[in-house]
Amino acid sequence: MSSPFSLSDAPVTSLPGFRRMFPRGRMTLGIALPLAAGDPENPGVGIARQVELVQQAEAGGFAAAWLRDIPLRVSDFGDVGQVWDPFTYAGYLAASTSEIALATGAVVLPVRHPLHLAKEAASIDHLSGGRFLLGLATGDRPTEYKAFGLEEGARGDVFREHLDVMNRAWTTENQGIRWSKGRMWGGDIVPKPLATRPPVLTVGSCLQPMEWHREHADAHVTYHRPLGTQQKYLAEWRADGVDKPFAMNIALDLHRDPEAEAGPIKFGWSVGAKALVRILHELEDMGVDHCLLGLKRGSRPADEVLGELIEHVVPEFEATACS
Template structure:
């Protein structure tokens, strides 16, 4: 593959997709930054974060995931990802060799679709096919007027931007029209390693489940009570859909491995043994990948990471 060649390879053939979604068993990922208890002032030491990512890679975590938070909103209570995800992904691609690198998720309506198509295909190449392109419509109201996007129209803008990106990835020197402009006589390079970078819809994206099943290569949602999540997974699996399903889970890992589960926002505070049990229940209901977020935890992230590697990861190693 050269950066100028159209590919007909399926996204399922890419190493990142295969590592995260091996079929028939659940894998684990981690949200960056690997930090706890400091949502407004998270760990920003890149050297330290890369050390932890490499440790996670060697231990068998399937992926690390980056959020896309364009603006800091003090009223939101969570600064999110400090570093720009595209720049950070390039740095992580050069600093790792096997772990998948995902966005969870790029706020597609706030970015120019041609720029985004070029950025995603570039990370696809630079990472050797380890990139998973999670996209969403965004949920921070202060961002939309700052970027000149009507919040109420973001669902339509989202669909249009995905269409433009797909055209840019799969055609050569063909015109692309959209509501905000047109490209004529130009071309977007590089072309991705497969028909596109694996496209994951994150959250509802203000679309129907049928739309997700048709347009996404995998779907990512958040933690729900287990019976509710089972119904959600069943909705994804309707009409014979066998594409992967992933979810995020906030985690406050108790130092006592036998500590009983207690709910926290979008997750659990519990000991390692009960975490293993819940993960196996999710695996049995058809969840393929769980992204653990440590930011709501009360213990140092590196300490929690080591306990996950020792007690939990052996059952779910990539």
């Protein structure tokens, strides 16, 4: 492992978390936390049980556990998220697991200080042994923007500027950084990442054109769309010869009948295990590299669904250890 005080020239693609999630040539699966279903505003988030389920997912062949970042509980939004701060939680999970990738899906970049965030991400990068991937977004809750002193219309510009500050903090030593809201001179951010930077995943539009994503992201994550529409979106991501990984989120209500055909729910499907495997193979053939499964909209206990996924679905897309 490299020194926390030394710059690295290793590519992000060499990190074990990136390689576990994106082995290329085949698709992997991830699971969203909390592993709870039925009431997104009051999910079951007991740490001990959640860690047990993440360990079960790791042993069962899931490539990644995804941690959401919802800074404030907004009662009229109807989804409190995973409750725990994603970086504190990722550190806890890093000590409780050994192979599964840990990804944020996604940190609301414009409401966080870029120097704090650069230090937090590089710290989890080291503590997890290179299993951390930093998913970033602009957020979708206006209450949060006001609470953190951010104008809603400025989010796109602030997103780009904060990412630029973080990149400079990760890739330079004792060099001044100036941006619209701050100036660092005579200081430095440590630890430095294990690679040139922690892998950066843009999640959703981030209020940027696709050309910007292709240039600045190490991978791109989007939400579920009808297959034909998703294929067109994927083609746009892969334009100009870009071959970076592509991931998508699927809300899942796994039917008790494994033969049940797919029916739509918000951002995903109610579907039996056999039909789900067929859909996932279609996405794999389309060029999707990773599917993140969210169980919060499901009608069955999440631990029960997780067990069935490990038994009937994950073996088709099983991740392997990447040291």
